[in-house]
Amino acid sequence: MSSELLQNVRVLNPASETDRVADVLIVDGIVKTIAPQVTEMPFETQIQPCEGLILGPGLVDLYSHSGEPGFEARETLDSLLSAAASGGFTRIAILPDTLPAIDNPGNLAWLQQKFREVRNQSKTLDKPISLPHPYFWGALTLNTKGQQMTELRELAAAGVVGFADGQPLQNLALIRRLLEYGQPLHKPLALWACNLDLVGNGVVRDGVIATQLGLPGNPTIAETSSLASLLEIIATFDTPLHLMRISTARGVELIQAAKAKGLPITASTTWMHLLFNDEALQSYNPNLRLEPPLGDRQDQIALIQAVQQGILDGIAIDHTPYAYEEKTVAFTEAPPGVIGLELALPLLWEHLVATGTLSALELWRALSTQPAQCLHQTPATLAIGQPAELTLFDPHCAWKAETQTLKSLSSNTPWLGQPIAGRVVRIWCPG
Amino acid sequence: MVASTWTRRHIISLADFTIAEYDIVLQTAASFQEVLSRPTKKVPTLQGRVVANLFFEPSTRTRNSFELAAKRLSADTLTFAPGSSSLTKGETILDTALTYLAMGTDIMVIRHQHAGVPQAIAQEMERVGSQVSVLNAGDGQHEHPSQALLDLFTLCCVLDPDQPRASLMQGKKVAIVGDILHSRVARSNLWSLITCGAEVHLAAPPTLLPEFFRSWGAPLEEAGARSPLHLHWSLEPALADADFVMTLRLQKERMTQYLFPTLREYHRSFGITHDRLKHCKSTVKVLHPGPVNRGIEISSELMDDPRLSLISQQVSSGVAVRMALLYLIGSGKVGDGKS
Numbered sequence: 001m002s003s004e005l006l007q008n009v010r011v012l013n014p015a016s017e018t019d020r021v022a023d024v025l026i027v028d029g030i031v032k033t034i035a036p037q038v039t040e041m042p043f044e045t046q047i048q049p050c051e052g053l054i055l056g057p058g059l060v061d062l063y064s065h066s067g068e069p070g071f072e073a074r075e076t077l078d079s080l081l082s083a084a085a086s087g088g089f090t091r092i093a094i095l096p097d098t099l100p101a102i103d104n105p106g107n108l109a110w111l112q113q114k115f116r117e118v119r120n121q122s123k124t125l126d127k128p129i130s131l132p133h134p135y136f137w138g139a140l141t142l143n144t145k146g147q148q149m150t151e152l153r154e155l156a157a158a159g160v161v162g163f164a165d166g167q168p169l170q171n172l173a174l175i176r177r178l179l180e181y182g183q184p185l186h187k188p189l190a191l192w193a194c195n196l197d198l199v200g201n202g203v204v205r206d207g208v209i210a211t212q213l214g215l216p217g218n219p220t221i222a223e224t225s226s227l228a229s230l231l232e233i234i235a236t237f238d239t240p241l242h243l244m245r246i247s248t249a250r251g252v253e254l255i256q257a258a259k260a261k262g263l264p265i266t267a268s269t270t271w272m273h274l275l276f277n278d279e280a281l282q283s284y285n286p287n288l289r290l291e292p293p294l295g296d297r298q299d300q301i302a303l304i305q306a307v308q309q310g311i312l313d314g315i316a317i318d319h320t321p322y323a324y325e326e327k328t329v330a331f332t333e334a335p336p337g338v339i340g341l342e343l344a345l346p347l348l349w350e351h352l353v354a355t356g357t358l359s360a361l362e363l364w365r366a367l368s369t370q371p372a373q374c375l376h377q378t379p380a381t382l383a384i385g386q387p388a389e390l391t392l393f394d395p396h397c398a399w400k401a402e403t404q405t406l407k408s409l410s411s412n413t414p415w416l417g418q419p420i421a422g423r424v425v426r427i428w429c430p431g
Numbered sequence: 432m433v434a435s436t437w438t439r440r441h442i443i444s445l446a447d448f449t450i451a452e453y454d455i456v457l458q459t460a461a462s463f464q465e466v467l468s469r470p471t472k473k474v475p476t477l478q479g480r481v482v483a484n485l486f487f488e489p490s491t492r493t494r495n496s497f498e499l500a501a502k503r504l505s506a507d508t509l510t511f512a513p514g515s516s517s518l519t520k521g522e523t524i525l526d527t528a529l530t531y532l533a534m535g536t537d538i539m540v541i542r543h544q545h546a547g548v549p550q551a552i553a554q555e556m557e558r559v560g561s562q563v564s565v566l567n568a569g570d571g572q573h574e575h576p577s578q579a580l581l582d583l584f585t586l587c588c589v590l591d592p593d594q595p596r597a598s599l600m601q602g603k604k605v606a607i608v609g610d611i612l613h614s615r616v617a618r619s620n621l622w623s624l625i626t627c628g629a630e631v632h633l634a635a636p637p638t639l640l641p642e643f644f645r646s647w648g649a650p651l652e653e654a655g656a657r658s659p660l661h662l663h664w665s666l667e668p669a670l671a672d673a674d675f676v677m678t679l680r681l682q683k684e685r686m687t688q689y690l691f692p693t694l695r696e697y698h699r700s701f702g703i704t705h706d707r708l709k710h711c712k713s714t715v716k717v718l719h720p721g722p723v724n725r726g727i728e729i730s731s732e733l734m735d736d737p738r739l740s741l742i743s744q745q746v747s748s749g750v751a752v753r754m755a756l757l758y759l760i761g762s763g764k765v766g767d768g769k770s
Contacts, residue, residue, distance in 0.1 A: 200688065211643035212446075214546040214573030214615055284547025328523040330545035332571065 003027045003042040006392070009050035013057065013382040014365035024055060026388045029430055034384055052396060056364045057380035058090025058389040058427055059345065060371040062268050063137065063166065063190065063244060064319035065337070067409070068114070070099025074321040075409050077111065077134070078118045080341075082407040083319070084132045087341040088391035088424035092132050093375060095166035096139040103139035103150045105158035111136060112159070130429040135161035135375065137190065140178055146170060149178060156185045161375050163187060164244070168194035172229060179239045188266070188376055190242040193227035193251070194292060203332050205247075205293045209278040215332065218293050224250045231258045234265060242374050243267040246312060247292035249302035256311045266374040268314040269303045271344040275351055276300070280414075286327050286334035287414040307366050308358055314371035315363075317344050321410030339408045342401075343415055346422035349395050354421075388428040395422040437759045441553045441565040444574045445622035453583065453597040453627060459755035460584050460748070461595055467503070467751055477506035477761050483536040485511040485527065485552075486568070488544040492721060492746065493568050493577070497540045500753035506761075509536065528552045529559070538564045538761050546571035546615075564760040572613050578720050579619030581752040583627065585745050586675055589716055601628035606669040606711075608701055609679030609728050612639045612690075616720045617679055621647045625659050632661045634669035635701060638690040666701055670710040677718045678703050678728045694727055704730040708739065716741045 006024045011034060013019075023038035024031065025045070033040075061084065067075030075083075084092045094111075096102035102111065115134050122131050138160030142148045146169045155163070163182065169175050169191060182189055199222045204210045206217025227243065231254060234241045246255060246269045255267045272290055277300040280288055288294065295303070306312040320337025327334055345367065352358040368391075369379035380389035399405060401415045437455055466474055482501040486494050494510070501508045509531065524543070531539060539556075541549040553565035569575040586603075587595035605624055611617045611633055624631050625647055633640055640662055648660030663669045670676065681697065691697050708715055717733060718741050725731040734740055 206641075206643075208643045208646040211612075211641065212618070212646060214571050214618060216572070284550055325521065325523055328525055330524065330543060330551070330571075331547045332545040 001028055001042060003045040005038055005041055005045050005047045006050045006055060007047060009053050009055045009392070011055050011382060012360055012364045014361050014369045015057075015379065015381040016383065017361065018382075019361055026428065029388050029428070031382065031384055031386050031388050034382070050392070052394065053425060054360070054393040054395060055382065056391055056393070057368045057382050058132070058391050058429065059088045059367045060375070060377075060379075061089050061092040061319070061341065062242070062314050062316040062371045062374055063093055063095050063164065064317050064341065065166070065321065066094045066098055067321055068098065069110070073323050073409070077114050078121075079407060079409045080319070081115075081118060081131045081134065083339070083341040085130060085427055086407045086424060087343065088345050088393055088427060089132045089341060090380065090389050090391065090427050090429045091135060091372065091377070092341070093135045093137055093161050095164060096137050097144045097166045101139050101143050102136050102160070103142050103144070105154050108136055108138065108155065108158050108160060130427050132427065132429060133431070137162055137164040137166070139163070140165045140169065140189065141174070146174070149174070149181070152182060152185060156187055160187065162190060162242070164190035166192070168192045168196060168226070170196055172233065175230065176233055179234060179237045179241070182239045183237055186376070188240045188242045188374065190244050191230060192244045193223055193230050195222045195226040198222035198225065203289060203293065204281055205278050205295050205299070207278060207296055209281055209296070213281060213284070215281070220248045220250060223248050223292055224254060227251055227254050231263065231265070234263055235261070238264060240264045240266070240376070244316065245270060245292055245318065246303070247273050247295050247299065249295070249299045252302045252306040252311055255306070259311065266313040267311070268316045268371070268374065269307070269312050270316050270318045271340055271348055272318075272338060273300065273303055274307065274315065275347060284331045285414050286329060286331050287338050287412050287416070289331055289334040289336050290338065291336035304352065304357060308362050310370075313366070313374050315344070315348070315366045316371070317341050319408075321408055322412045323410060327412045338413050339406070339410055340413070342406055342408060343413060343420065345393060345424060346395070346420050347415070349393070350421045354395070387430040389430055390428040392425040392427070393422060394425050397423040397425075399423050437762075440760060442576050442756055442760060443550050443553060443565065443567045445576050445579055445619050448622065448626060450597050450626060453623065455759065456580050456752065456755055457584055457587055457595045457597065459759060460752045463754040463758070464748070464751040473503050473505060475505045476758055477501065477504040480506045480537045480761055481509060481535050482506045482538045482540060482757060483509040483511065483531045483534075484540045484568075485531065486542040487511075487513050487524070487548065488542050488569070489513075490542050490569070493542060496746070496749040497568060497753050500750050500757055503750065503754055504757055504761075506757070509534065524548060524552065525555050528555060532556065532559070532561055532563055536563060538566060538757060540566045540568045541570070542568040543570050546573035566756060566760065569615055572615055572618070574619045575615040575720075576619050577749070577753055577756060578616050579623045580756070581745060581749045582620055582677065582718060582720070583623050584752050585718065585741050585748045588744070588748065589741065597627040600624065602630060603674045604630045604632065604672060605675045605677065606632045606634060606673040607677045607679065608634045608666065608669060608703060610639045610681045610685065611635050611644065611679065612641060613682065613685070614679045620677065621660070628659070630659045630661075632663060632669040632673070634663040634666050636691055636697075637664050639685075640664070666707060667710055670707060673711040673715055675716055675718065676703060676708070676711065680720065680722065681724060681728050683724070698727050702726075702728060702730065703733060705733055705736070708733070715739065718742065718745055720745070
């Protein structure tokens with residue numbers, strides 16, 4: 001039997017709108033008691049004083065990239081899961097753009113087997129660590145090339161969490177048929193609204209900053225015109241659709257209007273788009289080269305408000321590892337994306353919650369329960385009698401993001417070498 | 432000596448250049464132009480110093496201009512050519528820069544096809560604790576400071592050959608015509624001309640002149656002053672009573688990006704010819720950063736007309752101005768700093 005008592009911990013439970021200090025007793029992976037003061041507990045209970053620490057349901061990442069298979073120098077499944085655990089995630093959904101892609105049940109089975117090996121290995125460590133549970137998005141199209149539909153029924157039966165390419169699909173006829181064909185599968189489809197013709201060679205959001213910096217601009221309409229088309233198409237079907245990587249104020253308006261009409265959609269932005277806007281690009285740091293690009297200050301404010309109001313359901317991490325030599329190039333040539341699993345919660349907390357922009361519950365909801373709902377999963381809840389799927393976070397634990405301190409094999413982040421104000425203490429993951 | 436007030440280590444962008452700095456560059460360039468008119472056109476100013484020309488993007492005139500400027504100052508020069516370099520062998524741009532640092536380079540002159548690379552290398556040089564100065568010789572569509580400074584020098588020399596100074600540009604109407612969107616020359620010139628008080632008029636089809644360019648004039652507008660920056664989608668209002676006309680190179684591949692229909696229509700709408708210059712002041716002069724597409728952005732006859740074209744003066748000013756820039760950022764490291 002294992003028994004732990006977390007004393008005086010700040011309990012956040014979005015499901016019950018709870019934010020209070022209490023003692024939490026966890027016995028054999030089940031939350032036994034939550035009370036102002038727990039005095040009755042099994043013999044040999046480990047007692048941990050937790051003043052100032054935060055305990056909430058485990059974080060859920062909507063979409064991130066694995067380097068394995070195909071790009072193991074960037075990230076392995078092992079390093080990805082370790083990074084996710086260090087960042088407080090108990091579930092992560094992995095995009096299918098591996099090499100080979102997760103576009104058939106065989107490749108999915110290989111990754112599931114790989115996960116079992118990683119998990120078994122972690123149990124043999126001197127100090128066994130909890131690992132998050134990985135879920136896999138099945139590709140919508142073969143090799144995520146946006147041309148030929150994958151065997152969606154077979155993938156659904158093999159256990160994908162939903163369908164996504166992680167790349168913008170350009171062919172509206174294909175999108176229409178995917179939504180139509182996907183109706184009986186009852187799995188979410190995740191699409192990224194982005195018209196590549198309008199993007200052209202753009203690498204930053206078109207605007208004053210792009211013009212002054214001489215960087216080719218990607219106009220807002222590349223997102224919004226594509227989004228408007230997708231919303232028109234989804235109105236004809238019942239297939240649940242998740243709209244990934246919303247990055248513009250106008251995109252938020254379109255989502256809000258579509259939800260008001262009752263369309264079966266959920267939506268997310270990424271943590272980087274909440275923390276930065278294009279003013280940060282003055283540094284030409286290739287680690288701020290993102291797709292979609294950072295918006296302007298108005299976009300950033302609109303995205304934060306949309307998270308607060310629930311117009312955007314989730315904050316995705318979109319963890320995208322790249323090796324040093326891949327990212328140490330001119331901004332324009334840099335492949336888009338940054339790592340984030342280990343950094344997102346501490347930095348979002350520091351910049352949005354500690355500043356009073358979002359409440360603790362608003363942030364936690366957008367990182368845990370709502371992403372789970374976007375994936376059609378039962379969200380974890382911090383309640384008596386429930387399995388302990390939890391994240392313990394210390395918002396005042398100072399550390400520095402460095403190659404040695406990060407679990408990820410890659411360190412492509414603008415925070416490399418920077419002090420970080422908070423750190424996840426540990427996660428509890430059932431099973 | 433004017434250089435004693437110079438504190439800038441790198442020259443990456445003209446965005447934060449002050450009038451005083453423009454004056455220092457102009458005065459220093461004037462003294463080097465005098466050197467270049469002597470029978471022996473060489474001074475020992477940078478003797479024993481190493482200037483590396485890291486031209487990641489092919490260039491002939493800017494590279495030769497910098498090379499000649501460095502040699503006239505008696506510096507040793509190294510030239511990097513991307514075709515024969517290690518870049519094709521997997522080396523990063525920072526690796527290349529660190530290699531030249533290890534060879535004892537004092538000044539890196541950097542040209543790259545993408546914006547931000549000179550700044551990234553300057554930051555890396557500071558991070559590793561070196562004293563190397565970086566001079567931006569053109570980065571993507573961002574800036575080309577030495578070109579804008581030689582343009583300013585050329586203009587000021589027209590206005591007062593004996594004493595070129597920034598205040599001469601006050602109230603002068605300068606039209607910049609052509610592919611402004613893709614031009615690093617235009618961006619650097621916008622900073623320098625506006626700071627020096629010129630009234631700048633930009634003219635191009637809307638696809639090559641987005642509204643975002645108004646931001647160069649914005650601070651003055653906010654302060655309630657008249658913006659010295661005007662945007663035009665036709666040529667005539669930009670040319671009316673202009674003192675100077677700067678034309679820009681139009682890259683032919685822009686047509687395939689739906690930016691304008693044909694070169695013929697472009698030339699008929701925005702090409703600079705003798706006839707078009709009738710709208711300008713009678714003393715008008717025409718500039719072009721080169722290389723020129725004859726018959727597209729400027730007519731051949733106009734380009735070759737020495738009464739109106741300053742193109743060859745721009746090229747010769749280029750050596751004096753680049754000597755001035757190398758001297759100013761290099762002089763802190765050469766003992767007494769005298770030229």
